[in-house]
Amino acid sequence: MRLPKTYEAEQYEKDIYKLWERSGAFYANPKSGKEPFVISMPPPNETGTLSIGHALFLTLQDIMIRHARLKGKDALWLPGTDHAALAVNALIEKQLSDEGTDKHQIGRDEFLKRTKEFVGNSRNTMLEQMRAIGASADWSRTRYTLDDSLNRCVNETFIKMYEDGLIYRGYRIVNWDPNLQTTVSDDELVYQEEKSKFYTLKYGPFEIGTARPETKFGDKYVIMHPDDERYAQYKHGDTIDVEWINGPITATVIKDEAVDPKFGTGVMTITPAHSHVDFEIAQRHGLDKEQIIDFHGKLLPIAGEFEGINIAEARPKIVEKLNKKGLLVSIDEEYVHNIALNDRGKGVIEPQIKLQWFVDVNKKIVDWKGKKHSLKEVMQSVIREGDIEIVPKRFEKTYFHWIDSLRDWCISRQIWWGHRIPVWYRIDTDNREETYVGIAPPTDQSEGFHEWQQDPDTLDTWFSSALWTWSTLVDPKLAVDGSLSLEAILKDSRDFQKYHPTDVMETGWDILFFWVARMILATTYVTGEVPFKKVYLHGMIRAEDGKKMSKSRPESIVDPLSVIPKYGADSLRLALIMGVSPGNDQNWGTAKAEANRNFCNKLWNIARYIEASTSELAVGSQPEPKTAADHWVIAKLNEAGESINEAISNFNFSGAYYRMYHLIWDDVADWYIEASKTELNSTVLDHVLETILKLAHPFAPFITETIWQTLHAEDDTLLITAQWPKPVKFDAKKAKQFEQVQKIVREIRQIKTALVKQHGNALFKNSQIVADNEPLIKSLAKLESLVKTEDGRGLKLTQTTEPVWFEVDDEEAKKYLKSLQERSKELKESIKNLEVRLGNPGYAKKAPSNLVNESEAQLRDKRSELKTLTAYIASQKSD
RNA sequence: GGGUUCUUAGCUCAGUUGGCUAGAGCACUUGUUUUACACACAAGGGGUCACAGGUUCGAGUCCUGUAGAACCCACCA
Numbered sequence: 001m002r003l004p005k006t007y008e009a010e011q012y013e014k015d016i017y018k019l020w021e022r023s024g025a026f027y028a029n030p031k032s033g034k035e036p037f038v039i040s041m042p043p044p045n046e047t048g049t050l051s052i053g054h055a056l057f058l059t060l061q062d063i064m065i066r067h068a069r070l071k072g073k074d075a076l077w078l079p080g081t082d083h084a085a086l087a088v089n090a091l092i093e094k095q096l097s098d099e100g101t102d103k104h105q106i107g108r109d110e111f112l113k114r115t116k117e118f119v120g121n122s123r124n125t126m127l128e129q130m131r132a133i134g135a136s137a138d139w140s141r142t143r144y145t146l147d148d149s150l151n152r153c154v155n156e157t158f159i160k161m162y163e164d165g166l167i168y169r170g171y172r173i174v175n176w177d178p179n180l181q182t183t184v185s186d187d188e189l190v191y192q193e194e195k196s197k198f199y200t201l202k203y204g205p206f207e208i209g210t211a212r213p214e215t216k217f218g219d220k221y222v223i224m225h226p227d228d229e230r231y232a233q234y235k236h237g238d239t240i241d242v243e244w245i246n247g248p249i250t251a252t253v254i255k256d257e258a259v260d261p262k263f264g265t266g267v268m269t270i271t272p273a274h275s276h277v278d279f280e281i282a283q284r285h286g287l288d289k290e291q292i293i294d295f296h297g298k299l300l301p302i303a304g305e306f307e308g309i310n311i312a313e314a315r316p317k318i319v320e321k322l323n324k325k326g327l328l329v330s331i332d333e334e335y336v337h338n339i340a341l342n343d344r345g346k347g348v349i350e351p352q353i354k355l356q357w358f359v360d361v362n363k364k365i366v367d368w369k370g371k372k373h374s375l376k377e378v379m380q381s382v383i384r385e386g387d388i389e390i391v392p393k394r395f396e397k398t399y400f401h402w403i404d405s406l407r408d409w410c411i412s413r414q415i416w417w418g419h420r421i422p423v424w425y426r427i428d429t430d431n432r433e434e435t436y437v438g439i440a441p442p443t444d445q446s447e448g449f450h451e452w453q454q455d456p457d458t459l460d461t462w463f464s465s466a467l468w469t470w471s472t473l474v475d476p477k478l479a480v481d482g483s484l485s486l487e488a489i490l491k492d493s494r495d496f497q498k499y500h501p502t503d504v505m506e507t508g509w510d511i512l513f514f515w516v517a518r519m520i521l522a523t524t525y526v527t528g529e530v531p532f533k534k535v536y537l538h539g540m541i542r543a544e545d546g547k548k549m550s551k552s553r554p555e556s557i558v559d560p561l562s563v564i565p566k567y568g569a570d571s572l573r574l575a576l577i578m579g580v581s582p583g584n585d586q587n588w589g590t591a592k593a594e595a596n597r598n599f600c601n602k603l604w605n606i607a608r609y610i611e612a613s614t615s616e617l618a619v620g621s622q623p624e625p626k627t628a629a630d631h632w633v634i635a636k637l638n639e640a641g642e643s644i645n646e647a648i649s650n651f652n653f654s655g656a657y658y659r660m661y662h663l664i665w666d667d668v669a670d671w672y673i674e675a676s677k678t679e680l681n682s683t684v685l686d687h688v689l690e691t692i693l694k695l696a697h698p699f700a701p702f703i704t705e706t707i708w709q710t711l712h713a714e715d716d717t718l719l720i721t722a723q724w725p726k727p728v729k730f731d732a733k734k735a736k737q738f739e740q741v742q743k744i745v746r747e748i749r750q751i752k753t754a755l756v757k758q759h760g761n762a763l764f765k766n767s768q769i770v771a772d773n774e775p776l777i778k779s780l781a782k783l784e785s786l787v788k789t790e791d792g793r794g795l796k797l798t799q800t801t802e803p804v805w806f807e808v809d810d811e812e813a814k815k816y817l818k819s820l821q822e823r824s825k826e827l828k829e830s831i832k833n834l835e836v837r838l839g840n841p842g843y844a845k846k847a848p849s850n851l852v853n854e855s856e857a858q859l860r861d862k863r864s865e866l867k868t869l870t871a872y873i874a875s876q877k878s879d
Numbered sequence: 880g881g882g883u884u885c886u887u888a889g890c891u892c893a894g895u896u897g898g899c900u901a902g903a904g905c906a907c908u909u910g911u912u913u914u915a916c917a918c919a920c921a922a923g924g925g926g927u928c929a930c931a932g933g934u935u936c937g938a939g940u941c942c943u944g945u946a947g948a949a950c951c952c953a954c955c956a
Contacts, residue, residue, distance in 0.1 A: 223956085259956080263955050401951095585884095605915040609915035658893070674913095752910095829900085846935090848898080
């Protein structure tokens, strides 16, 4: 025997993967003429290693890709990694600070060199890990967000948007992280509840509340709701002299509806430079916006004696001064509010007004379906019009909600790691700044001008990710040719022409806004195409206890790569798919990996059995069904092939998994293989093995290919490039006969178990089915004998219409009587239910006729079973 | 404050246009050294589908409300 007794995944996986890679099975071929099926792999951040969440998305996408390949499509799964600007930058800065240095000391070039080294290592590790999970991606097309070709796309997109007026530079309030010294986007903020003191201060005739007295130095506007009658005497624009922290100031009254009259005293002062809401009020009324806190979190000269002090230290001192001046009215110690943190690094965010680059989401400049739209409108339109479908559908609602409240997107970051902004500045002879937007600065050097300096900032990492589906498909050689326009590059890139738009974007719902929405934004704008036709959103994998896996609880983190040596990559994949449903989170459990390891072993042993039973597996040869079991198993394989295909196409992965699992374990192993021990038909056995290997391949690629290879040592066919099974002809009547056999066998087994009998004999009368399958029933039910008789004796089987008896003595019959009575009770119950249902005039009238027929047939069967049963019970009692 | 999801067997979860006696894995009980597999085989126990109403011939599935849990968005000075 060539196959060992148990499947040891580790022995085969690496070799099998190499076999696939060498064969070229992963390569998509635009010249093939086959219909394309394309998935752009969400590029993982190059921050070290893959997580269990990565393993889930790799598995889901690999299932779709392998399925498409088996269905004869030109399957392209384009892999890659993301430079993850902020995440990586923060990581390197942390390393530097641990070494007692910082980025300014080592300089920009050294910093970038060091970062490149780090991400290079991460990338190699992660690409290897993807292979270990079995990802059948097209590595020849691997891309990286900082590749020259992608960088070109980023620059060209920026320039195009700038020229269209969609990108502008301006002073706006942004989320500033004083720790990392950069801006972050709204989506990158996390909020944390914090209990702090809430101070009520005296501000002239008013009382105002604040949790942040240190920002109040410059407050010279007092705001109230226009309809608030308590303050009707104050008119918009009135000025009042008030005594404030550092002496008297003149306050101006502003009426604005942003004020909630029910909160506090209904009066507030504003700090436009350090609050989004205050900034907006100031914008509306054209008010001054004075900076109070510098970019390192220290107070500016406006704070007078507090200048240069860190805000946290300054607060108690300021409160003390207010108290001394009699301006402190009260302190609420139990005030709970949210503070904004940077998701990366968890630094406290200080809103600041800064000169930054923004994408205008409201300017109607984008050509889409023959009309001018704003970016926002295109994003809404493609979902509303069905150009893109989101699975599950409920996320469309969240998506629209997010777009409704979308503000201009701040895309400049004050970090070094990333795509440098393609903008150049120089000071002219009048000491004014000139701006030039382009990949390289103009070459003219006029007399008296300073040299062109590139903007030191880099772009938000999502700006480059937003281009991912198409920037990865442009021809890298064309992309670096400066003489070509972006349009020309796209037009002449063979891959882009064949593979874009992609078919499915499979990713987590947590980056719906960050990424999915922005891909839609940028791709429709640049290419005039949607980036993908469907979006499938998977849930998060949580720890076994249902909580999030988090770095603060290292024991909660499951490393997918540590699961593989013990259970195998296939078991890991199957465990992740079992019970997965779109948009819903799932818990990781080792029990799942174990259950699927067992399943793999089952599959392995089916192969061992068939290998030992048949001479040579003939690929693609027609099965020649003879017995009832042969016809039955072909029927099962046909049905399963169709429904698994349908389920995968509809993203019902767990449904497809269960179908595959039970076909293999229940139908094939428990019934057909057992039946084949009575009468062996190697043509059908071969067909069974070939079919189940194909059906299971997308889920468990390693073991199925390993078996295929072991059995196909002589030829060089690969399962990965085989054809999805086509239905095979069979005799439906014979297939049905096997179902009767199953009923007979099951009931005999039940009786034997109930009576604790190892052995037994059965009798039958006038039954062609039993006569035809006599040795089979004998073997499956483990009978000593099954003989034809004129008169039945013992227990008559009631669950089949065939006249079959199991031989028992009187004592045993009495013992079994109780089970029969139970059964009779159940029958009566369900007969009653059926009668009520059929007796209901509405049912017969409104329910579909096939359902009514089915119910009637059931009722007939049950009545006949009950009749037999009742008669038998009566005969026993009368003894 | 606005929104979404979840609540089905002891545990973890499927159940996709409403339609067989509500399923799976693990765990549990009983039996089996059956020559592919004890990572197995056979038989079985276990559920008022959170609760209360409604629509319907028919509701785990649709609607309304209640309770509990999780998450997302906004953010109040």
